[in-house]
Amino acid sequence: MNHRLHARERLQKLPDAQRTVWLDIAEEEFREFGFKAASLNRILTRANLSKGQAYYYFADKGELYRAVIERSFDEFSSLLDAQFTELGSVAEYWRQIAVLFGNVTAVLQRNERLAELGRGIYRDAMAQDAVADLLERLHGRLCRLIENGQRLGAVRSDLPLALLTNIVFAAAREVDQWFALNVQGLDQDSALALNRRVSTLFIAMLATDAGASAAAQPAASS
Amino acid sequence: MNHRLHARERLQKLPDAQRTVWLDIAEEEFREFGFKAASLNRILTRANLSKGQAYYYFADKGELYRAVIERSFDEFSSLLDAQFTELGSVAEYWRQIAVLFGNVTAVLQRNERLAELGRGIYRDAMAQDAVADLLERLHGRLCRLIENGQRLGAVRSDLPLALLTNIVFAAAREVDQWFALNVQGLDQDSALALNRRVSTLFIAMLATDAGASAAAQPAASS
DNA sequence: GGACGCTTTAGACTGATGGTCTAAAATTGT
DNA sequence: ACAATTTTAGACCATCAGTCTAAAGCGTCC
Numbered sequence A, B: 001m002n003h004r005l006h007a008r009e010r011l012q013k014l015p016d017a018q019r020t021v022w023l024d025i026a027e028e029e030f031r032e033f034g035f036k037a038a039s040l041n042r043i044l045t046r047a048n049l050s051k052g053q054a055y056y057y058f059a060d061k062g063e064l065y066r067a068v069i070e071r072s073f074d075e076f077s078s079l080l081d082a083q084f085t086e087l088g089s090v091a092e093y094w095r096q097i098a099v100l101f102g103n104v105t106a107v108l109q110r111n112e113r114l115a116e117l118g119r120g121i122y123r124d125a126m127a128q129d130a131v132a133d134l135l136e137r138l139h140g141r142l143c144r145l146i147e148n149g150q151r152l153g154a155v156r157s158d159l160p161l162a163l164l165t166n167i168v169f170a171a172a173r174e175v176d177q178w179f180a181l182n183v184q185g186l187d188q189d190s191a192l193a194l195n196r197r198v199s200t201l202f203i204a205m206l207a208t209d210a211g212a213s214a215a216a217q218p219a220a221s222s
Numbered sequence C: 001g002g003a004c005g006c007t008t009t010a011g012a013c014t015g016a017t018g019g020t021c022t023a024a025a026a027t028t029g030t
Numbered sequence D: 001a002c003a004a005t006t007t008t009a010g011a012c013c014a015t016c017a018g019t020c021t022a023a024a025g026c027g028t029c030c
Helices: A003-012 A016-037 A040-046 A051-057 A061-080 A090-110 A112-120 A125-130 A132-152 A161-182 A188-206 A209-216 B003-012 B016-037 B040-046 B051-057 B061-080 B090-110 B112-121 B125-130 B132-152 B161-182 B188-206 B209-216
Strands: none
Touching: A003 A051, A003 A061, A016 A040, A016 A061, A016 A112, A016 A125, A016 B125, A040 A051, A040 A061, A061 A090, A061 A112, A061 A125, A061 A132, A090 A112, A090 A132, A090 A161, A090 A188, A112 A161, A125 A132, A125 B016, A132 A161, A161 A188, A161 B161, A188 B188, B003 B051, B003 B061, B016 B040, B016 B061, B016 B112, B016 B125, B040 B051, B040 B061, B061 B090, B061 B112, B061 B125, B061 B132, B090 B112, B090 B132, B090 B161, B090 B188, B112 B125, B112 B161, B125 B132, B132 B161, B161 B188
16 A cells, blocks of 8 residues: 555565665765765666666655665664663763763764765755654654753753754854864864863853852762 | 856846846746756746856856856845944954844845755755855854854854854754744744844853853843 | 848757666575 | 576666757848
8 A cells, every 4th residue: 555665565575685785785885975976877777776666666766765864863762872871960961961962972983884875965955854753762762861950950941942952953063074074183182172171061051050050070970 | 268257247237127137037947946846947937047148147057056156145144234343342352243143134034035046055055065165154144153262162063063054054054944944823022032042042052161150141241 | 131140049969967676696494 | 497586687768967069140231
C-alpha cells in the first residue's frame, strides 16, 4: 500500500553485504557533493545498479540519502555512548554538559568522514527534509538535555525551550564548521584550550544568573 | 573580455522600468522556491524573456539571483540606516547593540517580503555562493561591530573574532527563523518582551565577565 | 538611401538531472 | 512442470541550466 515503506522493507531484508556496498558508494557521492549536487545516476552507474533496481529499494533520491545518513547516525550514536544520570546538582549538570561537548568534539575530530557527512545535511534544505525524522531525534535529545538543566535551575527558563535548543544547535554547528576549516595550523593543545573557552560561551548563553557562577568554577564547588 | 562584467554592465544601462519588472518576477520565484528549486525557465516565461535575452543580461542563474538579492539588500540597509559612533563607554556600547538588535527585528517583522528572501539565502549553499560578496559585506559589518566591543573591553576576546562573529550570526538567524514561525499567537507586547530577553542571551554570550554586569543594568549605570 | 557594423533577440539544441513504466527474467511455491 | 510473485533492465519522459547560431534591430557614415 505505502510505497515508501515497501521500498524500505525490501532494503531491510536484503543481505547486509549488498546493502553495505550500495550505501558505501552512495555515501561517497553524497559526502563529496552534498545531497542536491550528488548525481543519482552516477551512484547507480558506480554501484552497477539499474534504475529499476534502485527505485525498487529506494522510493527516491531522498530515501537513499536517508539510508546513508541513518547508518552514520547510528555509528555516531554508538561512538558517543552518552549515558546521562537523571538527577544531580547544578555543578554536576554543567560537568556533564562539558563532558558531552568534549566527547562530540573528539568524535567528530577523529572521524572526519562522519563529520563531513553530517555537515552536508545543512548544505541544502532538501537534504534536511529528507532526514527530517533523524534530525528530529537529535534535536529531541538536545532539547531534553536542556530541559533537564532548566529543572535543576541551572539553565535559564525565560526563553521558549525550542528557541533555546535551536540556538544552541546552530551555534554548535558553527563551532564545528569553524574547527573543520581551521584545524590545520592548530596544535592539539591550543585546540583543546580553545574548545574549553568555547564551552564557556555555551554555558554563558545557557546559564541563569545564579547558575553562571556555579558553572564558572566547577572544580571549586565539588 | 570578462563575460560576467559584460552582462552586469548591460543590465546596469538598461531602463530602470524594465530591470525592475524582470527582477520583481525573478524575486517572486526565488522567494517562493529558494535559489536551487526556482526555475529559471519559468521566470523567463513569466517575464516574456527569451533565453538569449536572459543570458545577455545575466551571466547565469546565480547572477540573476545576485541581482535580486542585491536590490533587497540595499533596501534593507536603507531601512536600517544604522549610524555608529566610533567610541563610547561599555554601557553605551551595549545600548547601541540593543538598539541595532531591535531595529533589525522591527524591519524584518514589518517587511516580510524582505525577511523571507533573506532566509532563502541560507536554504542552500549554492545560493550563498551566488551572493558571497554581499554576505561578506554583511559579515564584515557585524565583525567590526564586535571588534569595537572588544576594544572597549565589553566583548570577550578569548575566542577568534571570526568564530565569535559566525556564532552570533548563526544565532541571530535562528532567532529570526523562530520568530517567523511563531509570530502568530504572539501579541506585540509579549513579542517585544521576548525579544528583550533574547537580547540578554546575546549579551551573555558576548560579554566579558566584567562587561556582563554593566550590560545587565544599562539604565543604572548611565 | 543604401550598405556596413555593432547590439540585441529568438529559440532550437545539448547533455544532464530525477523519476516512471513496461516487459522480461529470476525466483518461489505447489 | 506450471503458475504466481518478486526482482531487474533500460527505454523513456519532463525538466533543468546553459550554449549556439542566425536573424533582426539600429545607428552611422558615405
